[in-house]
Amino acid sequence: MPPITDLPPELFIEICTFLPPSDLFILSQVCRKFYGYLCVPTSSTTQQIWKESYSRFIPKENIPQPKGMKTTKYVELLMMERGCQICKQVMRCKIYWEFEVRCCKECFLKKTVTYISI
Incomplete structure (x- = not known):
């Protein structure tokens, strides 16, 4: 069985959209490859993964994300x-x-x- 790090990026990204932000944060610390997928601040894909995750798992009445703040930082401050x-x-x-x-x-x-x- 091939290691999980050999997953195609598209499949990894799809799986991540169903994980809560706390799991994404932990997953980003597993290896450099996952960190690259989940923590590149200039990547629109990275931002989309985090936005979908917190929209599913963070109640709507919580504090809205401040303008200009990266989604990863917002989730870290709010949930970690x-x-x-x-x-x-x-x-x-x-x-x-x-x-x-x-x-x-x-x-x-x-x-x-x-x-x-x-």
Whole structure:
């Protein structure tokens, strides 16, 4: 039996459209080939796979994808680990959409500069 990495790209893409975003994220970390199919930010096919997946698995009442944000980043922030991406604290984290990061208030204050302090 040939390995799954030998699947034709068209078949792999078709299968991926039926997977939830969390599975796509995990699959993208299996090997370079899958990462290439699922995480190329300039690929319209990549973006379409993620859009179809989150439209199937993320309830419509969730926050809409911000303009200019890649679908992969949107899904990662919304559905992947819930902790701070900086200190890994699990409690009291918030998604700062304009910075494309999920972090706690303490890390946010440490890593950003206010307009007034400039």
